[in-house]
Amino acid sequence: MGKVYLVGAGPGDPELITLKALRCIQEADVILYDRLINKELLKHAKEGADLIYCGKLPDYHTMKQETINRFLVRYAKKGKVVTRLKGGDPFVFGRGGEEAEALVKNNLPFEIVPGVTSGIAAAAYAGIPVTHRDASASVAFVTGHKKGEDEEERWKSLAKGIDTLAIYMGVSQLPYIQEKLIQYGKSPDTPAAIIHWGTTAVQKTVTGTLETIHEDAMRNEMKNPSMIIIGEVVKYREQLKWFKEDLKASPVSEAL
Missing domain, CATH: 3.40.1010.10 (Tetrapyrrole methylase, N-terminal domain)
Structure with a gap:
């Protein structure tokens, strides 16, 4: 055997x-x-x-x-x-x-x-701590794929009860995610980031707010694989970013 x-x-x-x-x-x-x-x-x-x-x-x-x-x-x-x-x-x-x-x-x-998951690592390489004593006491790993009849309740609880959302596979569903989180009470001004191919040589990060992040992503041609981070912790990126990114590079679908 x-x-x-x-x-x-x-x-x-x-x-x-x-x-x-x-x-x-x-x-x-x-x-x-x-x-x-x-x-x-x-x-x-x-x-x-x-x-x-x-x-x-x-x-x-x-x-x-x-x-x-x-x-x-x-x-x-x-x-x-x-x-x-x-x-x-x-x-x-x-x-x-x-x-x-x-x-x-x-x-x-x-x-x-076990392995290091992108929800933690991509955020860290972008200079975003998913928890912080002054900004986030809770973090949720979320799939961006819509599935199941309890979808409304899921986004309702995520909008009100979690400080930081780390959303996997969510780029194509970003307008829906924005709509539901804002509908159920999360501020449109909540900082947000998308990290493409996190921890790799072609990593690219785009930041904005919950209200603008889809437009920001479209303008910068952000595609999967990307992590979406939503929460006040995103504001720490300007101070903590350490990983050099080539912001002029176009996102790629297959880099590794």
């Missing part, structure tokens, strides 16, 4: 990967990797390891989730050491929970290897 490691590769900067995650790459017989990982990490794979691309775009899936689950089970049953390499953290909007469930159903051994 083999074993599966569900591994967080971090947000993009290859130096942010953990030592355990690196060991899982080095020892794997099979690596199934996502679009958002830094491809430099694959250079650490041992000779002869099978590298299988499982990347997804917003409107196109190279490999469906059910197929990925079957691959994990198949290779583990063949006695292989399998590393499922996922951008950020496997349990933060990474479908790691679904993959772990598939392994449990097939009585296969596995480990979860």
Whole structure:
């Protein structure tokens, strides 16, 4: 019987990967990797390891989730050491929970290897602390995708009860997000930022307010993958920004 490691590769900067995650790459017989990982990490794979691309775009899936689950089970049953390499953290909007469930159903051994998630790292590289004693005692990780009948209640609670929102995969839904947060009580003047390809050499950050951020994003051609940060903590960027960005560079869809 083999074993599966569900591994967080971090947000993009290859130096942010953990030592355990690196060991899982080095020892794997099979690596199934996502679009958002830094491809430099694959250079650490041992000779002869099978590298299988499982990347997804917003409107196109190279490999469906059910197929990925079957691959994990198949290779583990063949006695292989399998590393499922996922951008950020496997349990933060990474479908790691679904993959772990598939392994449990097939009585296969596995480990979860946490990674640095973009909601924290991209903000930090942009000079934005997601919590701050003077501005934010709470932070919520939110998916920008609309799903479910309780959507109204979700945005209502986020608008009133959370200081900082870190929104993943939300660029295409930004007008809707603006509308709902303002509708349910968050000030239109709340500082906001969009960070494209955070922690990488092509990182680009645009700031504005909740009311203006969609217009700001359109004007600067901001695309996915991007993190949206909404909250008073964004105002600290001017003082704390430390990572050099090329603001003249156009956002790219595939940089790594």
